[in-house]
Amino acid sequence: VIRNARALTPDFVPEELWHRDGQIGALSAALRPLVQGSRGTHVIITGPSGVGKTTLARHVVQELERKAFDVTSGYVNCISDSTHSQALSALLRDSGRGADLRPEGTPTSAFIDRLRRLDSQFVALVDEVDILEDPLMLSALYDVSNVTLVLITVNEDDLLADLDSRVQSRLMSAQRIHLEKYHHAELCDILQARVDVGLAPGTVSSLVVERAADIAAGDARTGIVLLGRAVQRAQDEGRTSVTCADVDESRESALRAIHERNVVTLSTHQRVLYEILREAGELSAHELHERYEELAGSPRSQRSRRRYLRGLERYKMIRKLRSGGGTRYEFRGY
DNA sequence: GATCCACAGGAAGGGTTGGGGG
DNA sequence: CCCCCAACCCTTCCTGTGGATC
Numbered sequence: 001v002i003r004n005a006r007a008l009t010p011d012f013v014p015e016e017l018w019h020r021d022g023q024i025g026a027l028s029a030a031l032r033p034l035v036q037g038s039r040g041t042h043v044i045i046t047g048p049s050g051v052g053k054t055t056l057a058r059h060v061v062q063e064l065e066r067k068a069f070d071v072t073s074g075y076v077n078c079i080s081d082s083t084h085s086q087a088l089s090a091l092l093r094d095s096g097r098g099a100d101l102r103p104e105g106t107p108t109s110a111f112i113d114r115l116r117r118l119d120s121q122f123v124a125l126v127d128e129v130d131i132l133e134d135p136l137m138l139s140a141l142y143d144v145s146n147v148t149l150v151l152i153t154v155n156e157d158d159l160l161a162d163l164d165s166r167v168q169s170r171l172m173s174a175q176r177i178h179l180e181k182y183h184h185a186e187l188c189d190i191l192q193a194r195v196d197v198g199l200a201p202g203t204v205s206s207l208v209v210e211r212a213a214d215i216a217a218g219d220a221r222t223g224i225v226l227l228g229r230a231v232q233r234a235q236d237e238g239r240t241s242v243t244c245a246d247v248d249e250s251r252e253s254a255l256r257a258i259h260e261r262n263v264v265t266l267s268t269h270q271r272v273l274y275e276i277l278r279e280a281g282e283l284s285a286h287e288l289h290e291r292y293e294e295l296a297g298s299p300r301s302q303r304s305r306r307r308y309l310r311g312l313e314r315y316k317m318i319r320k321l322r323s324g325g326g327t328r329y330e331f332r333g334y
Numbered sequence: 335g336a337t338c339c340a341c342a343g344g345a346a347g348g349g350t351t352g353g354g355g356g
Numbered sequence: 357c358c359c360c361c362a363a364c365c366c367t368t369c370c371t372g373t374g375g376a377t378c
Binding site: 335336337338339340341342343344345346347348349350351352353354355356 | 357358359360361362363364365366367368369370371372373374375376377378
């Protein structure tokens with residue numbers, strides 16, 4: 001039944017991107033100078049989740065590396081590598097140029113030096129860039145003359161908010177590429193393409209694809225995960241074709257998996273706070289702290305908890321409400 | 335309006351970790 | 357082998373804010 005399981009995962013970068021011709025063109029144009037060995041135009045890619053921001057960036061950069069000799073690229077997702085040095089280290093590691101530098105303890109200047117000494121142009125793909133704890137990293141990368149930045153974020157305002165004014169003003173000249181949610185028919189094309197690559201013919205009918213697209217509502221990641229789960233379900237029950245019921249039944253677990261895909265990166269205490277809020281939905285700061293103290297073995301100080309909560313907020317897992325009547329924390333549902 | 339309270343978040347400092355140099 | 361360094365984590369201390377109360 002399954003020919004290429006990767007095709008039904010959100011990380012898969014397909015050979016061909018559907019319905020993003022304009023954006024592919026815009027990004028390619030911004031990076032075109034790299035072919036001639038000069039720096040490209042910095043780019044900020046925005047759009048809601050599941051519209052293919054990361055896939056677009058990786059796809060275009062892969063094509064570019066195929067065409068040009070002296071282009072290296074690195075990818076980092078700031079959700080898993082959110083500090084200055086973690087992110088730089090991850091970028092270099094991904095590009096294959098930094099395996100010998102460990103992420104902790106190495107001065108950030110060493111990573112930057114390494115980039116500066118590259119004898120090629122470097123494309124830095126920085127995903128979920130608004131999560132970055134220290135926007136100094138962007139300043140540092142800016143100052144390296146052979147680095148072209150491709151920043152990916154849901155909302156440009158979140159990104160610009162806590163950047164220092166110098167970087168902010170430089171980002172003003174960056175090229176903006178915005179991706180909208182897919183229309184139903186577009187999403188069907190995308191899901192169908194994944195199915196064609198990933199599964200044996202006849203496993204998934206077009207009706208099933210449409211059902212998944214319906215539920216996903218313009219979000220390709222949801223659609224892909226949903227189909228993946230539905231296939232799994234059918235397979236577990238010994239069937240070789242997937243039904244609409246499989247899709248419907250997989251809905252909850254798929255949505256939850258997507259919402260919680262970042263939970264593994266949480267520290268123990270952060271997870272305690274996260275779980276408390278997931279159970280309760282919404283709590284006042286006082287109640288939250290009280291429950292935390294009951295539940296946590298060797299509870300951390302209030303100051304540390306606030307830091308954890310700030311992290312959860314950045315991950316968009318919770319929301320903090322400060323309108324009158326004290327602070328309340330709210331779980332961001334799915 | 336003064337004061338109190340709860341809470342946010344910045345700054346400073348100590349402890350830990352792990353590689354590199356003397 | 358020991359010490360230093362850099363990042364990181366946690367704590368303490370502190371200032372600021374906004375609502376509640378007198």
